[in-house]
Amino acid sequence: MRWLPLAPTTVLLLLFLAGPIGYCVYIAFTDTQLTGQASASFVGWENFRKAFADDNFRNAVLLTLVFTLLSSIVGQNTLGLTLALLMRRATRPVRTLTGAIVIGAWVLPEIVAGFLLYSFFAREGSLNALLGGLGLPEQNWLYTLPILAVSMANVWRGTAFSMLVYSAALAEIPREVAESAEVDGAGGWRRLWYITLPMIRRSIGTNLMLNTLQTLSVFGLIWAMTQGGPGRKSETLPLFMYDEAFNKSLIGYGTAIALLLLLVGALFSVVYLRLLREDD
Structure with a gap:
């Protein structure tokens, strides 16, 4: 009876997580369309073969990897x-102000942040106004370097x-570790490389994994700024x-994509988890 307390959670996971995923897997192997179709047919691996033969799909994969990197x-x-x-060395007012600015950008809805940054990178936006004021050349960032702008x-x-x-x-x-290294003559960069980074390596791996998975799914920000253009x-x-x-x-082809x-995200997760396991 030890499994009884877990039963409600298991049912909810099967209903709201495993169920939709299973249905998406089924749809990916059909020719389901949003409109103009009486019934869907099972097409096997055809959607996946179509994707790997599609130049636009390969372009999207490359841009996704560039954007994530x-x-x-x-x-x-x-x-x-x-x-x-x-911020560890900053005064309290500086830490408070910096934290408020950085976290303020994070809590903004993605679509709102997208429109704000569109107005910053647009031809007549804030960035070009700043560059023009400094006497530097201006350009249409969202047209010439769109993937860099959205990144x-x-x-x-x-x-x-x-x-x-x-x-x-x-x-x-522990502050004693850094203070001992400083007494021994280790400079700031050496303390960072040989003490700080090794001691927080698990946090680095966890942060990389979570950030990568979140970035792979970014949609609203790019849609508000460029809608995937110009061109693709x-x-x-x-x-x-x-x-x-x-x-x-x-719908069938889109679900296959x-x-x-999802597979790309899983591969990144496997790499990060293996690195963390090797650290252990």
């Missing part, structure tokens, strides 16, 4: 750690999570999936 693995992770380290926007919005994770991890490091220069997998499933009404996106 720039905005999550490099951008949010590095900036979050930097802010956490700087920077995601860094701005999501860095707070990394900063909070690393602030908590750094607070657990910023169309990541979530936007490509939406276009195929709802604009072109190919969603499962492939």
Whole structure:
């Protein structure tokens, strides 16, 4: 009878998690369409073969990896750690102000943040006004470098999570360790590389995994800024999936792409978990 207290939770997981996932798996192997179809037919692996033969799908995969690398693995992770380290030495008013600004960007709804950053990167936006005031060349960032623009926007919005994770991890490091290294003549960079980073490596791995999974699913931010354009220069997998499933009404094909996106996230998770296990 020890399983009895877990029964309600198990039923809810099967009903609201395993059930929808199982139904999506079934839809991915059919030619289900949103409109103009009497009944769906089972097509086997045809949707997946179509995806791997589609140049637009391969472009979306590449842009998704670039977006994830720039905005999550490099951008949010590095900036979050930097802010956490700087805030340890900052005065209380500076910590309060910096935390309010960074966390304020994080708590904004994704679509609101997208419109704000569209007005910042647009041709007549705040960034070009600042560059023009400094005598630097202006450009239409959302047209010439759209994937870089949306990556920077995601860094701005999501860095707070990394900063909070690393602030908590750094607070657990005994001050005596850093003070002993300083007495022994270790400089700031050596203390960071040989003491701080090794002692928070589990937090780094956990933060990377959670940030990567969140970034892979970003939709509203990119949609509000570029809608995947111009052309398909910023169309990541979530936007490509939406276009195929709802604009072109190919629900079966779009669901197959969603499962492939789920597989990409699972692969990242396996890599991070193996790295954490090796650290143990």
